[in-house]
Amino acid sequence: MSLSGKVILLTGGTGYVGSHCVKELPRQGYDVVMLDNLSQSHREAVLTEHFVKADLLDQEALSQTFDNYSIDAVMHFASLIRVGESVDNPHIYYRNNVLGTFNLLQTMQEHGVNRMIFSSSAALYGGPEIVPIP
Secondary structure (H helix, E strand, C coil): CCCCCEEEEEECCCCHHHHHHHHHHHHCCEEEEEEECCCCCCHHHCCCCCEEECCCCCHHHHHHHHHHCCCCEEEECCCCCCHHHHHHCHHHHHHHHHHHHHHHHHHHHHCCCCCEEECCCHHHHCCCCCCCCC
16 A cells, blocks of 8 residues: 555554654654554554554564555554563563564565664653653
């Protein structure tokens, strides 16, 4: 599917940071394709018409997404972020955060996409005094 402007693939677009980017990018003239597995969210949180329900561990779905859309850049926000859970189950976090990101980078390389913005975690902000964080 082709879109009219510069196309940003946004992973994890139903999360806090991603959802704000999904709202702002069209205002800045970008088309947004969101890829999210909805494991931490629900379909009603999807704020774009170009949505792919897929997991970063699914290499075939990633490749098909890049085949279907002419992606110019990636904004990668799809990660698990619960610190306590990551200590209790590090293997789950490794698979999702490290291997998922590796799959995404590999697919980007295979499709000639070399621009990425990466946000590792909203957890680094700690307990904010006010929300949203200014």
